[in-house]
Amino acid sequence: MRPLSSWLTTFIRKPSQSTGRFATTVILGNVLFNMEAGKSKLPSSDLAAFRNDFAKAKHIVILTGAGVSAESGVPTFRGAGGYWRKWQAQDLATPKAFTENPSLVWEFYHYRREVMASKQPNK
DSSP states (O other): OOOHHHHHHTTSOOOOTTTOOBSOEEEETTEEEETTTTEEEOOOOOHHHHHHHHHHBSSEEEEOOTTTTGGGTOOOSSSTTOHHHHSOHHHHSSHHHHHHOHHHHHHHHHHHHHHHHTOOOOO
16 A cells, blocks of 8 residues: 555646745654655654744645544444434435435535534644
8 A cells, every 4th residue: 555645646746846835745544754855854842943944835635534523522334323223324425315316415515614604623
């Protein structure tokens, strides 16, 4: 299997040689990938270094995992009380479901938007 950084570079533009700036910095979980150097940095508590890397980046991509909003009270999909414990994913989150019952799918997404609108970002 290809390393994740190799996979990401196939989708993210390479840096400009003239500017020397990062084309893209990807923050994936706790690892910062510098696409210019093709290297990753392990987590660090050095906020100044992070700010420096962040400021140099021309584009920023932040990929988060499932459940990142759970701390704000938003239900997850698979956890206790999650959406998929109440509904079947194939009935609500597929093109086929939308074709067969668009009003149900719209209702589900509207419900999720209402839930999100009532929450505050977690810290």
